[in-house]
Amino acid sequence: MDWNPSAFLPLIVGMPLLGGIINGLFGKRFSRQMVYFIANTAVLTSFLLAVMGFFALRQATVANPDAAFRTELFHWIAAGNYSFDMAFLLDPLSSVMIMVVTGVGFLVHLYSTTYMHEDPGYARYFAYLNLFIFSMLMLVLGKNLAMLFIGWEGVGACSYLLIGFWFKDMDKAEAGQKAFVVNRIGDIGFVVAIFLLLAYGNGSVDYDNLKMLFSDQVHTLAHAPTITLICLLLFVGAAGKSAQIPLYVWLPDAMAGPTPVSALIHAATMVTAGVYMIARLNFLFALSPHAMTVVMMVGALTAVMAASIGLVQNDIKKVLAYSTVSQLGYMFIAVGAGAFAAGVFHLFTHAFFKACLFLGAGAVIHAMHHEQDIRNMGGLRKKLPKVHATFLIACIAIAGLPPLAGFFSKDAILAETLAFHPETEKLEKYFEPGFERQAEAQVATEALSKGKTLGDIDKKDIDKKSAELKKDYIESIHGLGLFRKIAFGLGLMAALMTAFYMFRLYFMTFTGEYRGDKHTWDHAHDSPWPMASALIILAFLSVVGGWLGMPFHHGEWNKFFLWLEPVLSRGKELVHGHLEPAMEYGLMAGSTLVAALGVGLAWALYNGGTSDKAPQIAKASGPIYGLLLNKYWVDELYFAAIIKPLRAVSQLLFQLVDRFLVDALMVRGPGLILLGLSNVGRVVQNGEVQAYLVGLIVGVAALAWYFI
């Protein structure tokens, strides 16, 4: 195919923008069909172009594995030595991402045409949804971190608008605000990292440029602590957007938005942006095993913590929300362990089954007239056969049972977490000049503090110090190995819980006897076709999606990993490992068993409705149950520790500093002495304004004439 998609990249991004603008400005005057048509066509076009781009890229990579398509539109910001372009990059990673975004995005659009059918705000809804797709495409298709940040903030704004879509409900509006603000906290880390990259680097945050910078021994940047700092700051941003500890609190509340929005934004696409960012910057993160370990451990802890909360929630969307937080934690285990491809792979499969689950939950809620409590459900298998079938498939997929998608991606993460290790020799070599500089400065400071002159410094001391620093560094890296085992253990634990709570959800919703009110039951109906087709396609992908990444020693069967190879090569060079086949099969069997155990437990306790044993266990676990049910009281803690003090301090400062100190003492004080000046005010009040103005103009004119 002699088709160069470079010219089409702006079009991929631009179509949803156009759709969003048209529906946003004129949607109110259009018929529903017109609005649906514009919104859906826009995304579908982008999807088709994305697929075409993928094939063109595949063609190109045959000849040159590093092939990528680049489009530079214009200089966005340029000042001093800094310059940021509006530019797009289609490489293997972004091509996967845009297909997921536009593909799942289109299905959600399609589904929404039915779901939002009774809502009067449909035009606004589809405009927001289109704008979201636009922002998300900017995020993944951008050629530099500045573009990524445009998308990053754009999706945040769309998320804010969509969570608070039903703004008449104050709780929903609050949830939207919370999401925006918590994300902003993470953004501080992200932007500061960008500023430091700019300042230490060469004034560009273009990926190609950064990749070159970090494979080279750049003078100022080849300094381990600086790189670790930058990586950690970036991860703060990722933790905000991708709902990791301690910034995950917004995501469960974000369920206030319409359910298709939860499926698209808060499960399949936006929340994975942090994972994408780290995978995209693999060449940077791989240079800091310390930061990577933090990423991995935060991911692992988040995975377990969120899963444990999910065990006891009764709101169908809340269970899925905590599940999403937990699965995102999984992805961070992966990218933190250096298993970048596995992380992206889980992002990929998760997009399908979690979107399927959310859309299925939406279908249930739709059918049940906005009932979300699974204690009031049950037996819906009979009423909603299509939803039931797809939901079950997605449940199996997320639980990690072979041969569905979740199994392969989860297995790859666990295996590589255990098997990978940083390539210390390469790191050592890379940081060599950095250690020397550090040693030089330290020795000099030491000598000077002892009263010696610089001439007294022995070169050998510097070398010794440098070797010492290097040794400490290497040792500290070796010390990190233990964390991989912990993360692996936590990962398994989360897998067990995931299988359990997902099937608890499934059994309580779809099996047994119906527990809600009869009227709702009578009116419950299976999903109409636009909704059902989206569910079926996603369920199908939840089955086959994993086959792209067959394990077996990561050989050529693993199409997915091979495809990403050119983007992730530098990361792989610095962090990799080898897994014995026996070990690999053992792990596969192990993780299958764990998943089966979780499903079995759920079966025993919840099949056909809650068994008597479940409340007993809850009771027996005592305070732990309450702790989980109340989500570890984290929201309450944040409120008491941050929000309340912030308000109190602001109020105090306002009264004390602004009202009293500055105003009363500094201003009013002298003001009283100059009381006479208030006469000016009195004259003004009397209203002789015209006289004043005449005086002013005449006066100025007279002055001018006088001197002339």
Place this chain on the structure above:
Amino acid sequence: MDGTFTQAWLQTVSGGGFPTLTVLTLLPMLFAIFALFIPGELGFAHKAMSLVGSLITGLVGLVVLGQFDRGAVGLQMVDNFNWIPSLGVRWLVGVDGLSLPYVLLTVGLTPIVLIGAWSAIEKRWKEFGIAMLVLETGMLGSLVATDLMTFYVFWEIMLVPMFLIIGIWGGKQRIAATVKFFLYTMFGSLLMLVAILYLYQKGGGTFVLSQLATVQLSDKEQLWLFGAFALAFMIKVPVFPFHTWLPDAHTEAPTPGSVILAGVLLKLGTYGLLRFAIPLFPAAMGKASPLLAVLATIGIVFGALMAYVQTDVKRLVAYSSVSHLGFVMLGIAVFNEEALQGAILQGVNHGLSTGALFLLVGFLYERRHTRAISDFGGIAKTMPVYTAFFVFITMSSVALPLTNGFVGEFLIFAGSFKEGVQSSILPPDGGGVAWRTMVLTCAGVATLGIVLGAVYMLSMVRRVFFGPITNAANELLKDLTWRERFLVGTISAFVLWIGIAPGAMLRLSETTVHAMVQPIRPQIQQVRSKADFQREMRNAAMIRPQPTR
């Protein structure tokens, strides 16, 4: 050139180039004089007169933009007459990349404000129209004058109409606010006048900026004179702790007054620092810049915290100005190219966004005659278009990328972190380790503004627009009229334009900033490092300088 204003004028008109800037500056005043002869009863005639006057001025502004050469260094379109020969006062006006953005902002915002005033101002339109036109002349004159006395005259001219606008058309507490405004600004400008006269003495009887910049001053003189200038400008900005006049003035001012005040007047403070205070006294700036950076940072955080607890929408926006101008001040304190470009642009951005916010708050006030947040709630239902505009401008105010606010803030931060990381610690242009640490700390603390901005703006938006309608009076609110849509729509277009393609604006000031930073920066840095130098000489000598690109 025989030295008289009229003859010089005629000569220029016939001989040299057209005195565009002189015309630009005096046109509004001319219309104000016309307006004097129209009876006050003809309110409509005054509305038309002031609008036509400002529009024609706007056209001349476009001519200035058209003639402006972005690549040229130094003042352009200079008109130079001997205005008051006996005192050595020259009518010396010109534009460069520093003043042109604000000139355009002024001539663009004034007509918008005047159209907005059609409904906001209900009495004494004659006086109001005249005051606005005189004010425009004052602002333009301050921006183009580079003779210190001419500048001072315009600076003072500007005060009077503003003073009247708040005092006559303002709210209930207007007199107190006016007095406060007056006291503050008079105090600052009187000190500045003293400093100007001192310089005049020293400089051998001239007020011309470029000549005064070469006057040799002792360190002590520099510091005192800089202090006098800087104080006047910092009150105007306003920089913490000189800001308390601003919330009162804003809250009591009528909508047009607030828009002009936030849109242009405050920026004259930052402009004055860049145009006069810093180039005249670079060594003093070197000493003062750490203090400026700290005050700017306090302003950013403090203003945001204050905004968070306000119960009046307008007061909240006023405090947000304190926070936003803190960013501009931070950029000025840092004084490298990136940060300065950001600061200049952020000044324009603030004029647009905050101007639009005041306009929007005014629209609501005209409908409900209240601005208390608690009186609203849920009005997104009754005023969807209004809400859409308000949320959009809010996004610009919290610096969402692709709106103007982002570009300015981003550059200021990028420049500040660059300064903290890259500025060499070695002479001749070294800033010292202490300076680097301080800039990094300030920039780091200032990033809190990114979060706090979202907190106070979105809280206010939520409480005003979202939730159920709790106050029956809000059930019947009318959405924006076409006139109102046109006004905020115009500003919104610029908000987007600068956000998406800021290149045009940035290039406007690029050459000037470059030319300004090159000579002044080493002088600033030298002083800074001198202070640090003795202490750090020994360590500094051992640490390799950062490679410069």
